[in-house]
Amino acid sequence: MQALQQLLRGSGVRAQRGMDGTWSLRAAAEAGEGEGVRVTETLDVAGRLQSEGGEARDRRGYDDVFALDLTTAYSGRDRVERYRGSNPADVVxxxxxxxxxxxxxxxxxxxNIRGIQGPGRVPVSIDGGEQALTVWRGYNGVSNRNYIDPNLIAGSVARW
Structure with a gap:
């Protein structure tokens, strides 16, 4: 019920459950109606749109290797396509x-970045979202796996 209320919040519609278990949508009376409903002011969200792509993105990536105050390796689209093989590991x-x-x-x-490897040690993020899968390998211990489609990768950055 809470999830449905949250979905309908601010829409001018409220959900009402019938005796037979069905749900119907009705016009909400006032904004403050309902228990636990909190009306907030307008929220402005701002950010920097990174609209550059292709060669401009790759040029910035190659320049960041020297400009940033940390160790960085970058591989642009041309290099990713050159080393793309039949295996995701060819991306790196x-x-x-x-x-x-x-x-x-x-x-x-x-x-594995310069000897550091394993669950929780080297996060892999794709388009800002971290993804990892921990796999039990029997007597070999635990392994960290990240599944990607190499055909969808336009560049790769390693920072440590």
Whole structure:
């Protein structure tokens, strides 16, 4: 019920449950109607649109290797396409000091950056969203796997 109320909040519509278990939508009387309903002021969300793509994005990525105050490796679209193979691990083939454990066994990435590898140690984020899958490998212990489609990768950055 709370999820439905939250979905309908601010829409001018409220949900009402019938005796037979069905739901009907009715016009809401006032904005303050209902228990636990909190009306807030307008929220302005602002950000920087990164509209550059292709060559401009790659040029900035290659420049960041020297401009940022941290160790960075960047591989643009041209290099990703050059080293793209039949395995996701080929995406990081061009990055110095970056390897993938289990590169040919699982079809996933288990990123190793200069010897640091494992669950929770090297986060892999795609378009800002971190994704990882921890897999129990029996007597071999635990492995961290990240499944990607190499055909959808336009560039890769490693920062440590």
């Amino acid at each position: 083939k061009d990055l110095v000091g970056v390897f993938s454990g289990d590169a040919r066994n699982s079809g996933a990435l288990d990123i």
